[in-house]
Amino acid sequence: MTIRIGVTGATGRMGQEVIAAVAAHDDCEVAFAVNRDPDGATVDGIAVEPADEFADLVHEYEPTAVIDFTGPESALEYAQACANASVPFVTGTTGFDDDQRERLEATSEAAPLLHAPNFARGVQALVNVVGDAVQDLAGYDVELVETHHNQKRDAPSGTANRLLEEIEANGDFSDRKHGREGFDPREEDEIGVHVLRAGNVTGEHEIVIADNHEEVRLTHRAEDRGVFAAGAVDAAVWLADCEPGSYDFADVLAE
Numbered sequence: 544m545t546i547r548i549g550v551t552g553a554t555g556r557m558g559q560e561v562i563a564a565v566a567a568h569d570d571c572e573v574a575f576a577v578n579r580d581p582d583g584a585t586v587d588g589i590a591v592e593p594a595d596e597f598a599d600l601v602h603e604y605e606p607t608a609v610i611d612f613t614g615p616e617s618a619l620e621y622a623q624a625c626a627n628a629s630v631p632f633v634t635g636t637t638g639f640d641d642d643q644r645e646r647l648e649a650t651s652e653a654a655p656l657l658h659a660p661n662f663a664r665g666v667q668a669l670v671n672v673v674g675d676a677v678q679d680l681a682g683y684d685v686e687l688v689e690t691h692h693n694q695k696r697d698a699p700s701g702t703a704n705r706l707l708e709e710i711e712a713n714g715d716f717s718d719r720k721h722g723r724e725g726f727d728p729r730e731e732d733e734i735g736v737h738v739l740r741a742g743n744v745t746g747e748h749e750i751v752i753a754d755n756h757e758e759v760r761l762t763h764r765a766e767d768r769g770v771f772a773a774g775a776v777d778a779a780v781w782l783a784d785c786e787p788g789s790y791d792f793a794d795v796l797a798e
C-alpha cells in the first residue's frame with residue numbers, strides 16, 4: 544500500500560526536507576503540500592497550496608498521514624483538522640507552551656498523534672542513556688548546552704527541554720539556571736542551561752556531567768536536516784496503522 548502524506552510548512556527548512564524524504568521512500572508519496580501564502584511556489588515539482596485550504600485538502604486527498612514542521616499555533620490548527628477527519632498527525636514542531644501542549648494532546652482522542660521534538664535516532668539514544676548517566680553520577684554538576692542556527696525562534700530547543708525532563712526525573716535537582724552573569728556562583732543542585740544561536744548550525748546538544756576529578760560529555764550533533772525528515776517519515780508510516788492515541792518516537796524505534 545502506498546502511504547500518502549500531506550506536508551505542512553512545505554517551503555520551510557524542514558518542509559522541503561520532508562518532501563525530499565517522502566520522494567526518496569519506496570512506499571510513500573506526497574498527497575499534497577501547503578504553506579501560508581505560497582504565492583505559486585513549488586517544492587521538488589510539487590505545487591504548494593495555501594494553508595487556509597488545509598481542511599478541504601484533507602477531505603479531497605484523504606492522506607494516510609500528515610507531517611508538520613511549522614509553529615505551535617499552526618500545528619494545533621492542523622492537528623485539529625486531522626483529528627476531525629481521523630487522519631494520523633506527526634509533528635516535529637517545538638515551542639509549545641503548557642496550554643498548547645495540552646490542546647495538542649487532546650486531539651489524540653480522535654486520531655493518532657505523534658509529537659517528537661527531535662526525529663534523529665541518535666537523539667532518542669541520547670534520551671535513553673542520559674538518565675542512567677545522571678543516576679550513576681549522582682551529586683555531579685550537570686549542565687546542558689545547545690546550539691542552533693540563527694533563525695531558530697524557540698529557546699531552549701524542544702530537544703533540550705526533553706533532555707532536561709529526563710535529567711530531572713533521574714536526579715535531585717532544584718531548578719534550571721538559564722545562563723549566568725555577574726556575581727552568580729553555581730548552586731550545587733541546579734542544572735545549567737545554555738543556548739547558542741549562530742550561523743547555520745543544524746542542531747547540537749551536549750550534556751556535561753562533572754565533579755572535581757572527572758567529566759563526562761554526552762553530545763549529539765545533527766549534520767543535516769535529512770536525518771530529522773527521514774525519522775518523521777518513518778514515524779508517519781508507523782502511525783498509519785495505529786489507533787487514536789498519543790505516541791512517542793521511541794515507540795517507532797522499539798519495533
Ligand SMILES: NC(=O)C1=CN([C@@H]2O[C@H](COP(=O)(O)OP(=O)(O)OC[C@H]3O[C@@H](n4cnc5c(N)ncnc54)[C@H](OP(=O)(O)O)[C@@H]3O)[C@@H](O)[C@H]2O)C=CC1
Nearest residue numbers: 552555556557579612613614617635636637660661662771
Ligand atoms: N522534531 C524535529 O526533529 C525537528 C523540529 N524542528 C522544528 O520544526 C519547526 C520548523 O522548523 P524550520 O523548518 O526550521 O522552520 P522554518 O521557519 O524554516 O519553516 C517553518 C514553516 O512553517 C510555516 N509556518 C510558520 N508559522 C506558521 C503559521 N502560523 N501558519 C502557517 N504556517 C506557518 C512557515 O511559513 P512562512 O514561510 O510563511 O514563514 C514555514 O514554511 C520548528 O518548531 C523547529 O524547532 C526543526 C527541525 C527538526
Ligand SMILES: O=C(O)C1=N[C@H](C(=O)O)C[C@H](O)C1
Nearest residue numbers: 637660661695700701702746
Ligand atoms: O529548529 C531547529 O532547527 C531544530 N529544532 C528542534 C528542537 O527544537 O529541538 C530539533 C533540532 O535540534 C533542530
